[in-house]
Amino acid sequence: MNYFVNEKGYYGDFGGAYIPEMLYPNVEELRQNYLKIINDESFKKEFHQLLKDYVGRPSPLYLAKRLSAKYNANIFLKREDLNHTGAHKINNTIGQILLAERLGKKRIIAETGAGQHGVATATVCALRGLECVVYMGEIDIQRQAPNVARMKMLGAKVVPATSGSKTLKDATNEAMRDWVNNPVDTHYIIGSVVGPHPYPDMVAIFQSIISEETKKQLKEQTGNDQPDYVLACVGGGSNAMGMFYHFINDENVKLVAVEAAGQGVNSGHSAATTALGKEGVLHGSRSILMQTEDGQVVEPFSVSAGLDYPGIGPQHAHLFKTGRGKYVSITDDESLQAGLLCTQLEGIIPAIESAHALAYLEKMTFTGHENVVVCLSGRGDKDMDTYMKYFGL
């Protein structure tokens, strides 16, 4: 079974490039050049140098002893929360900004939900001196004031998306419309493994540093580079794809993707895409998405803004449909409790997104020998308001 992209831009039934003709030259330019650029020695050198000196990689693989004791397994946390800007998002934006430079682009656009990808994009634009415009849902701008301020301080222009439901999906629509209107000088840095081919593949490659390092670190720490399980949360699915990437063909490593159930899968306030969605096309690729019978996209809900997306990347849809990955979901309450538990047992405040992955440990049973890697995709500083309100801190 091939779990990776084929020459037509598909993962099994999913993927492709469902874009209007106005975007075709941009996407085609990217498609023809991305592998050549990414595999070029000078690119690789610059990318890895920046990941090391600027982002602070490799991020530690930390054996969480007290969580391990609680769950009766060896629980390793891949510490993406220690990256510069506080999450895995920067791995991708570093890669894409270097690529945009090599394509001769002068202007960068991005979408953001909670603001993490927006901050990561504004950061690399400041680093390289490129113009940066970030689209963000009007409602998210109100909910995420500190990240809006960070982006502005970094020199980005933050444009409110006022269409549709005024959240991440609409910010993505606005970024695509910007790209339609600025076809020559602009590169669109998509923040997840979504969008038309080659985006899902390109973003997965940039994020695959997570599993590349994990393999080496596991080998050093346990003598075996293959864990029994890897767990990661999934909104669009970029940290999960980074965490899964180098384990996908190791068929004895179980891949667990944790979606946001919101107030419950069947509550009407959920973002559990594989449970609630059907096959269709959103933001340029064929995947699984939450939609009405008429094919209108349904607005998702999760306490975690980073998981609040009505689709998943096409490669995830393929892993789900083939059964290679197990797709599960965790409610708002469960994730917040898991966040508190991790904080009190390990002294690490996780992002609520990452806390969804941690929460699934409660539902697993172990025999004391299993090696389990959880991608701690981001830190919880941005979520303090939510934690404080929920726990009355």
Add this chain to the structure above:
Amino acid sequence: MNRINKLFQEKPSNILSIYYTAGFPELGDTLLIAEELERAGADMLEIGFPYSDPVADGPVIQASSKQALENGMDLKTLFNQLKDLRSRINIPILLMGYVNPMLQFGVENFCKACAEVGVDGCIVPDLPMAEYEEHYQEIFKQYNLSNIFLVTPQTSEERIRKIDELSTGFVYLISSSATTGKNLQVSQNTEDYFARIAAMKLRNPTMIGFGINNKATFDKACQFANGAIIGTAFVKVLSQDKSAAGIHKFMKSISE
């Protein structure tokens, strides 16, 4: 030969095609507006079926889609409304919309429903040429439906040839790379682009759309193509005054 081919044969120039969104401003307006437009002299109509995430559209058409969805418009409703289309309207009708609602309805069901009510063709901006050719072309042919592709100033000559080969009906030239509703600025570049396409002597007729909003831009576009398409400017009229008088006044402003 369907009504679109016949139209271009009988009227090779100054063809005026009007776009509007089905179920807007009121759910039941779809056919009433079509009748009024035909009476007022429209040569062809593009009826938009709404989608929640229309990435190629500017704010005016986005708002009309949102309103239409809130009014309860969906493809099932639209095909119901179009049941007696051909006892009331003679000019060619295209449906325009995004691929996902069409996929959920089923492409074959969609084409069959179009044929049954007398729709002549479709414009689906986010259905890529490769997908169409591989999976759907045969179905479209079976139901004698035209599928219209877009061309932009950035589309390569090789790709335009391919589009021309796959198209039946006409080729839709986008005046500049933009979402709908921007004003047409006919710069030297735009004229060069139109002239470049004209010189290619495509086998299909051409229509220019995006940014055509008044008599001046319509006339200009007609110098380079068989006709032009007005969308946003008309949807704006509908949102202010959907009466027969309002529609006739707008159509007069283009043709006189």
